[in-house]
Amino acid sequence: MSMLHTDDVNEILTLMNPGDDPVLECMEDQANREEFPTVGHEVGAFFRLCARLMDAESVFEFGSRFGYSAYWMAPAIGPAGRIVLTEVDEEELDQARTYFEQGGYADRAVFERGDALEIVDRYDGPFDLVHLDHENERYLAGFETVREKVSQGGMIVADNVLHSGDAMSPADLRAVLDGPHSPEEGSSLAGIAEYYTHVIDDPEFETSVVPVGEGIFVSVRTEA
Numbered sequence: 001m002s003m004l005h006t007d008d009v010n011e012i013l014t015l016m017n018p019g020d021d022p023v024l025e026c027m028e029d030q031a032n033r034e035e036f037p038t039v040g041h042e043v044g045a046f047f048r049l050c051a052r053l054m055d056a057e058s059v060f061e062f063g064s065r066f067g068y069s070a071y072w073m074a075p076a077i078g079p080a081g082r083i084v085l086t087e088v089d090e091e092e093l094d095q096a097r098t099y100f101e102q103g104g105y106a107d108r109a110v111f112e113r114g115d116a117l118e119i120v121d122r123y124d125g126p127f128d129l130v131h132l133d134h135e136n137e138r139y140l141a142g143f144e145t146v147r148e149k150v151s152q153g154g155m156i157v158a159d160n161v162l163h164s165g166d167a168m169s170p171a172d173l174r175a176v177l178d179g180p181h182s183p184e185e186g187s188s189l190a191g192i193a194e195y196y197t198h199v200i201d202d203p204e205f206e207t208s209v210v211p212v213g214e215g216i217f218v219s220v221r222t223e224a
């Protein structure tokens with residue numbers, strides 16, 4: 001569910017986007033029952049499109065919950081590809097595994113339980129697409145941990161950057177950009193703002209804000 005469009009636009013986007021996969025529908029039903037929204041069709045379809053455009057073969061996700069966003073990418077990486085899902089909650093990860101099995105994508109997925117920032121250390125990469133969707137206040141740590149493992153032309157996508165529990169306001173962002181004030185330390189907004197100010201000036205990545213879902217930062221690796 002996007003906070004960035006009117007209800008009508010949201011409905012049109014949902015109707016127009018692909019996703020007639022019964023497994024995705026089950027996942028959406030579960031999210032609705034639990035009142036914990038997924039990234040939604042709009043962002044899911046965007047991820048799949050990105051994966052297809054770059055012929056992605058290797059994906060790493062920080063924070064997978066029951067696998068909705070990862071599942072959207074699974075068809076695009078092909079049978080020889082690999083998507084690593086990470087999740088601290090065992091039950092959520094088990095559900096992700098079940099959904100991937102139901103959809104026929106389990107053979108291209110690795111399910112890792114634990115802290116994504118530690119798990120990623122065990123992988124050499126290269127990753128074509130990385131999704132940051134764990135604790136907002138640790139996005140920058142996630143970016144720094146994985147950056148050297150991202151292939152040239154590959155991307156790191158950070159989710160919930162315009163709305164994460166609370167909406168990011170222009171005043172919040174100005175306070176960070178102009179200093180010395182900043183959002184409450186340790187808050188989601190502080191994490192997002194810290195992430196933005198860091199990656200926007202990173203000479204090895206080109207970063208843009210894409211206003212889909214709850215807003216994503218897309219950082220493409222331009223230099224090895």
Ligand SMILES: C[S@@+](CC[C@H](N)C(=O)[O-])C[C@H]1O[C@@H](n2cnc3c(N)ncnc32)[C@H](O)[C@@H]1O
Pocket residue numbers: 038039062063064065066067068069070086087088089092114115116117133134135
């Ligand atoms: C917003 S949800 C992820 C949603 C999922 N990416 C999707 O769109 O379908 C965030 C998940 O990250 C998990 N999480 C939080 N910190 C984590 C960490 N350091 N490592 C792995 N998982 C983490 C949480 O338990 C939660 O299930």
